[in-house]
Amino acid sequence: MTKVLITGGAGFIGSFLAHKLVANGDKVIVVDDLSMGRLENLTDIKDEIVFYKHTVCDEQFMHDLLLKGNFDYIYYLAAVSSVADSVVRPWYTHLVNQESVVNTLEFIRTNHLPIKKFLFTSSAAVYGNTADFPKTENSHVDPLTPYAIDKYASERYTVDYGRLYDIPTVAVRFFNVYGPRQNPNSEYSGVLSIVTKCLKENKPFTLYGDGSQTRDFIYVEDVVDALIKISTETDELTVYNIANGDETPLIDVIRTYENIAGSKLNIIKKEARLGDISKSRADVSKLKSIGFKPQWSLHDGLTNYWKYYSKN
Numbered sequence: 001m002t003k004v005l006i007t008g009g010a011g012f013i014g015s016f017l018a019h020k021l022v023a024n025g026d027k028v029i030v031v032d033d034l035s036m037g038r039l040e041n042l043t044d045i046k047d048e049i050v051f052y053k054h055t056v057c058d059e060q061f062m063h064d065l066l067l068k069g070n071f072d073y074i075y076y077l078a079a080v081s082s083v084a085d086s087v088v089r090p091w092y093t094h095l096v097n098q099e100s101v102v103n104t105l106e107f108i109r110t111n112h113l114p115i116k117k118f119l120f121t122s123s124a125a126v127y128g129n130t131a132d133f134p135k136t137e138n139s140h141v142d143p144l145t146p147y148a149i150d151k152y153a154s155e156r157y158t159v160d161y162g163r164l165y166d167i168p169t170v171a172v173r174f175f176n177v178y179g180p181r182q183n184p185n186s187e188y189s190g191v192l193s194i195v196t197k198c199l200k201e202n203k204p205f206t207l208y209g210d211g212s213q214t215r216d217f218i219y220v221e222d223v224v225d226a227l228i229k230i231s232t233e234t235d236e237l238t239v240y241n242i243a244n245g246d247e248t249p250l251i252d253v254i255r256t257y258e259n260i261a262g263s264k265l266n267i268i269k270k271e272a273r274l275g276d277i278s279k280s281r282a283d284v285s286k287l288k289s290i291g292f293k294p295q296w297s298l299h300d301g302l303t304n305y306w307k308y309y310s311k312n
């Protein structure tokens with residue numbers, strides 16, 4: 001039986017990945033300190049997985065787990081995913097977002113652990129505000145925050161450990177992932193999680209800027225398919241963008257969502273956020289070249305999201 005470790009497996013994307021791998025018949029082990037993730041995200045599969053409430057920063061714990069685990073695949077999603085938090089607590093977030101990653105890679109190297117793949121999850125944040133458009137994996141990077149710097153460094157370490165020490169590694173850069181279970185509780189949460197909450201609870205939504213800013217939104221189930229494909233069907237030691245490859249103005253997404261929900265969002269307009277990117281789109285040719293095709297249109301993804309949120 002294939003054994004899989006998911007760090008951050010109680011989070012938004014990690015919990016979807018855990019569900020999918022359990023459904024595929026894999027043995028899934030989740031490590032999550034529940035700082036961002038929630039145990040409820042794993043309720044449906046709680047009897048089928050092994051769950052450790054633990055930080056990935058605890059070296060001894062991670063070493064014991066890696067040594068005893070005999071993992072085939074390691075999906076590294078544990079992170080402090082808030083950019084704003086990384087600006088407030090750069091040292092702490094650095095320990096989680098970079099040091100824990102290198103520590104894990106180093107343990108795999110020095111103990112010759114026979115893994116099939118180590119996959120690290122990075123972010124489109126590494127591109128910063130560079131002019132290249134759309135973003136290919138070879139576009140310039142300009143990581144502007146501790147979060148982006150750590151993500152960039154960790155993806156380089158990941159690919160480099162692969163090249164230097166012959167470990168099967170790969171890294172991915174997420175664009176704007178949306179879907180059920182995304183935590184809407186901070187003003188820096190994914191915009192669609194905030195829109196969903198405001199629609200549902202009839203609360204005012206603050207629109208920063210005029211809504212013409214574009215984003216490349218991808219539904220979480222497509223992200224999970226991409227992750228599994230990248231880890232199981234490629235050997236290239238490289239980085240992949242994970243996105244749809246389309247850009248949609250935020251205001252259009254909001255209008256579509258209002259139609260689906262059958263109610264109007266109460267929009268309050270404010271100045272654009274400092275440093276907000278006006279256009280974002282990924283070039284996904286590399287991901288497509290390994291046979292990935294997104295299955296969820298924005299309309300279908302939002303419809304499913306709304307259905308889920310209306311039930312829960």
Ligand code: UD2
Nearest residue numbers: 083123124125176188189190191194206207208213273276
């Ligand atoms: C995403 C990532 C961020 C970083 C960045 C790099 C998420 C949640 N954030 O930021 O971590 O990687 O990409 O480029 O994935 N907005 C509103 N009202 C709100 C919230 C957001 O108008 O209440 C706007 C926001 O100003 C932006 C757009 O919605 O123009 C998308 O915001 P976001 O925080 O979901 O994602 P983004 O792309 O800014």
